[in-house]
Amino acid sequence: MTVYVVQxxxxxxxxxxxxxxxxxxxLPSNTQIMLSSGPSVRRMKKLLQDYKEGDYLLLIGDPAAIGVACSLAAFFNRGxxxxxxxxxxxxxxxxxxxxxxxxxELNE
Structure with a gap:
């Protein structure tokens, strides 16, 4: 099992x-995803491509990076x-x- 620390x-x-x-x-601590998202997204995509059930995301760091990490983990693991x-x-x-x-239901 792997714990993916977002930042x-x-x-x-x-x-x-x-x-x-x-x-x-x-992502290292000095990464600013808002200045240029492409390199950060590519790095995260490469590291999360093997995300599977039993792995976890630790949602810490830049909120934009957290959103990208959640999106990629869902993408690579059938939602x-x-x-x-x-x-x-x-x-x-x-x-x-x-x-x-x-x-x-949407209202549940």
């Missing part, structure tokens, strides 16, 4: 997420991906599964 954030302790897999950092959500009160990461093709 490295210096000083942020993410060690608690290691129980879900080995870390793979998608399904999992994230690690930080619970500040408990001090733990919890896995959340997302399926963009899930059927159901």
């Amino acid at each position: 490295e954030v210096p000083g942020r302790n993410i060690a608690g997420a290691r129980q879900y897999g080995d870390f793979e950092v998608l 399904k991906y999992s994230i690690l959500k930080w619970d500040k009160q408990e001090g733990l990461y919890y896995p959340v599964e997302i399926d963009i093709h899930q059927k159901g």
Whole structure:
């Protein structure tokens, strides 16, 4: 299992997420996706091409990069991906599964 860390954030302790897999950092901390998105998207696409069930996204860093990472993970895994959500009160990461093709009422 792999935990794809969207962007490295210096000083942020993410060690608690290691129980879900080995870390793979998608973007270094100094990346500005708004200045030129092409290189960042290509890099993320290459790193996420093997994303599969059992892997996770750790949604940290630039919000634009987070959006790209979620889109790519869904693309490479038939609309399904999992994230690690930080619970500040408990001090733990919890896995959340997302399926963009899930059927159901829009107002549910």
